[in-house]
Amino acid sequence: MSYEAVIGLEVHVQVRTRTKLFSGCPYDYGAEPNTLTDPVVLGLPGALPVLNYEAIRQGIKAGLIFGCRIAELCKWDRKHYFYPDCPKNYQISQYDQPLCRGGSVEIELPGRSRNLMGEHRQVALNRIHLEEDVGKLSHGEEDSLVDYNRAGVPLLEIVSEPDIFSPDEAFAYLHSLQMHLIYAGISDGDMEKGQLRCDANVSLRPTGSSVLGTRVELKNLNSISGVRNGLAYEITRQGKVLRDGGQVEQETRRWDAERHISLSMRNKEMADDYRYFPDPDLMPVRIDEETLNSLRAELPELPFRKQERYQADYGLPYTITSVLCPDAALAAFFEEALRHYHAPQAIAKFVANDLLRELGGSESLTLQTMPLRPENLAELVRLSEEGKISKQLAQDLFVEIFRSGEPAEALINKKGLGQSFPREELIALCQKIIAEQPKPVEEYRRGKVNALNALKGPVMKETKGRADPQLIDRILRELLS
């Protein structure tokens, strides 16, 4: 009998707000432990929560980009449990009325090669709700420490339907989710900083069956590839159990990325009794049509749509759109440069290749801090497209402009590169190269037009890119005719 895997993911995402969900206490990753707390966060007697409305706005934005139904009323429930990471002994969450229901996340499955677009598909969502984060425990040999800085930070819990069917699809789903959330400014989505955390539910069923098998919940998946590896391991493990005639137990297992195994944590039988009830300290919030419309107007063009548009309007290949579009800031830089000089192909190439190479090679500079402005790149590309400088020189100058932000024209004049090469000298140079390279000359005369490039290259090299390539072309043709 063959089995197929069924996966549902529960993702917790830290919402980008200045302060916590129910108090004016700020949050900063990496701050000294227990310095970002206040009586509300610590649940001290008499402290009352005050809603941070920005978190609801962000949650609605998430619902809108994934096409969910948005609740008319945003209501809060207490979820009780007793554990040192939870200072109030309850967590404020949403139980029976989540902020968003339904909707889906578009994913791109791996293509046949890295240079080809893969198939796109929608993964159905079950719900998205808001809740507060709890503290962070770290366990040592002899004692455990708790840091409440993170307690009270707004989280979105995004729950998929069991609509994911392989570790690769889970990987694609998380990538897409992360990309969309960062795009819309809902979260910074950095898994290493715990801003995006994922629990995976996985079961097996006979291939073709429509009934769900018994599921295992996997925890401690600390990276997107951790999710992929953990799921692959778990699918193999469950497959063995079933093929040996056994039954998969419903339980929670912990992924150990170092040992590359999953270990049983607890059985689901001891079902958590959270004693949910509406929080009496918090009024439900009505979400009106006006709010929805203003948030709709704030939504950015989404990455996959942008990719389609770049392809349709600018004829950019997948290899370039798949680099530009997943990064909203990079795409914005490209579009801003285009507004200064409309040469989409050439500008896109510079951004996707030269700019990213320089950013990757720089330890301190980022897209935000680098001196290069979109208009600098536009000017450089214009000079190259107009034939004032060669493509090679443009690329060399780019490296300098990236660091200095100096206008291309000024730099060219300063270096004396701008003076076009004297025509007589250029003719002499072409004659010299023709004399030195009998083979391409011979081929050109026999009608192989491309052979001219073998002559053009050396001429350009000797002029250090200072001569107009089209002029060289003309001179060579005249000399050889």
Ligand code: ADP
């Ligand atoms: P819980 O109440 O334990 O949180 P949910 O019904 O909310 O359970 O489901 C949690 C996640 O598990 C969802 O993402 C859902 O899609 C997924 N899931 C539920 N049943 C299965 C199953 N049999 N196999 C795989 N995933 C499942």
Ligand code: MG
């Ligand atoms: Mg759940």
